[in-house]
Amino acid sequence: MNEHTNLPGLIEKNLPKELVALMQRVATLAARRNQTLYLVGGVVRDLLLGLPNLDLDFVVEGDAIGLAKELAQSTGGKLTTHTRFNTAKLRLDKWSLDLVTARSETYARPGALPTVKPGSLKDDLLRRDFTINAMSIRLTPERYGELVDLYGGHADLRHKLIRILHEKSFSDDATRIWRAIRYEQRLDFQIEPETLRLLKRDIPMLDTISGDRIRHELELELKEEYPEKMLHRAWILKALGKIHSSLKGDTWLQDKFLQARATASSGQELAGLYFALLTYRLTEQEVEEIIAFLRPTRQTAIILRDSSQLQTVVKELAQKGLQPAHIYSILHGYHHTALLTNYIAFSSATARNAINIKLYLEKLRFVKTALTGDDLQAMGIPPGPQMQELLVLLHNARLNGEVRSRQEEEALVREWLKE
Numbered sequence: 382m383n384e385h386t387n388l389p390g391l392i393e394k395n396l397p398k399e400l401v402a403l404m405q406r407v408a409t410l411a412a413r414r415n416q417t418l419y420l421v422g423g424v425v426r427d428l429l430l431g432l433p434n435l436d437l438d439f440v441v442e443g444d445a446i447g448l449a450k451e452l453a454q455s456t457g458g459k460l461t462t463h464t465r466f467n468t469a470k471l472r473l474d475k476w477s478l479d480l481v482t483a484r485s486e487t488y489a490r491p492g493a494l495p496t497v498k499p500g501s502l503k504d505d506l507l508r509r510d511f512t513i514n515a516m517s518i519r520l521t522p523e524r525y526g527e528l529v530d531l532y533g534g535h536a537d538l539r540h541k542l543i544r545i546l547h548e549k550s551f552s553d554d555a556t557r558i559w560r561a562i563r564y565e566q567r568l569d570f571q572i573e574p575e576t577l578r579l580l581k582r583d584i585p586m587l588d589t590i591s592g593d594r595i596r597h598e599l600e601l602e603l604k605e606e607y608p609e610k611m612l613h614r615a616w617i618l619k620a621l622g623k624i625h626s627s628l629k630g631d632t633w634l635q636d637k638f639l640q641a642r643a644t645a646s647s648g649q650e651l652a653g654l655y656f657a658l659l660t661y662r663l664t665e666q667e668v669e670e671i672i673a674f675l676r677p678t679r680q681t682a683i684i685l686r687d688s689s690q691l692q693t694v695v696k697e698l699a700q701k702g703l704q705p706a707h708i709y710s711i712l713h714g715y716h717h718t719a720l721l722t723n724y725i726a727f728s729s730a731t732a733r734n735a736i737n738i739k740l741y742l743e744k745l746r747f748v749k750t751a752l753t754g755d756d757l758q759a760m761g762i763p764p765g766p767q768m769q770e771l772l773v774l775l776h777n778a779r780l781n782g783e784v785r786s787r788q789e790e791e792a793l794v795r796e797w798l799k800e
């Protein structure tokens with residue numbers, strides 16, 4: 382990679398043909414409307430790094446919504462627009478495109494939403510977080526493929542540095558502290574020394590950010606390949622402590638995240654596991670404080686609460702000689718991800734409680750009786766609390782292996798009826 386990097390070549394090589402064609406179509410349309418079009422942000426960074434990225438962000442000098450509407454007439458797709466910022470998102474079958482009107486931003490006070498005004502490409506690049514994210518590629522046919530790099534982003538990419546654009550960047554928007562850590566750890570870069578000094582100085586500015594915005598940043602971290610690296614760095618830099626002073630990004634967490642990746646069956650489950658492991662060592666009261674501040678989805682809140690409560694409950698599993706039905710009665714009703722969290726969190730693989738959680742997760746939770754309420758009714762038992770009780774007893778017998786087939790279940794019920 383050098384000053385003469387052949388960007389049209391990189392675009393051809395790294396982006397799917399259809400997407401390049403679509404991009405050129407947008408550029409031609411923009412030119413016809415006398416608007417200059419640029420590709421900006423993450424995709425430019427990743428093109429230069431040779432990393433995959435299909436999230437196309439465009440900056441238009443001029444009306445982005447008008448351009449997106451005209452484009453949508455020929456491409457179809459779902460168009461969403463925001464008139465306040467003059468931005469548009471066009472979702473097509475395979476891709477989605479973000480088009481924004483070049484704008485300048487000012488912050489009335491730290492952490493406030495910015496005041497925006499239409500501006501030039503230069504203004505638009507200046508409002509961005511880091512030099513490596515503040516480069517753009519001109520797409521307009523005239524001078525197609527020209528790199529616009531006003532803040533030395535290309536050099537910082539080469540030197541693997543995360544650098545803010547101005548001294549007030551973190552205080553204007555302290556979520557950039559989390560973003561700096563995310564890019565640094567994801568790309569294996571370093572936060573440039575002066576940026577690091579300002580980041581440390583502005584850690585208290587994280588208090589100006591709402592819980593919802595912090596949660597959004599945390600969720601982005603948890604979608605990364607190795608979130609424990611970011612949480613460790615955020616812990617050392619005291620950003621993690623701004624979410625809750627009891628959170629730790631230590632080696633325990635690193636070890637558990639590794640196990641979580643080996644255990645989870647889907648990306649969604651993994652994100653839940655990560656979150657619950659992060660809050661696992663907090664008290665129930667502290668977990669409530671985190672939920673009140675970050676306001677996660679109802680589902681995530683259940684996982685965090687269940688994981689926390691289960692810690693007390695699973696202690697019962699350490700007793701010797703527990704019958705499967707007893708294990709079932711202890712663990713039944715808790716969220717699956719919370720059970721997995723507790724399984725992973727138990728330090729020793731030989732701990733009896735861990736073995737019992739595993740037994741529950743792999744076997745007991747799937748155990749069903751062959752006989753249903755209808756079958757019992759056919760055997761002469763009227764519906765009601767007594768039938769309910771019999772079904773539970775039958776389920777327990779099945780869990781404990783006392784009955785193994787429909788015939789054995791029927792025989793057991795007949796025996797009970799005799800009694």
Ligand code: ATP
Pocket residue numbers: 421422423424436438508509510511514515554556557560
């Ligand atoms: P990722 O690879 O994580 O998706 P991205 O660079 O595409 O990275 P987005 O969060 O999609 O990141 O943001 C798109 C662009 O918008 C960024 O590249 C950056 O230029 C700008 N940006 C996003 N958030 C901020 C912020 N808080 N402050 C300033 N600029 C931002």
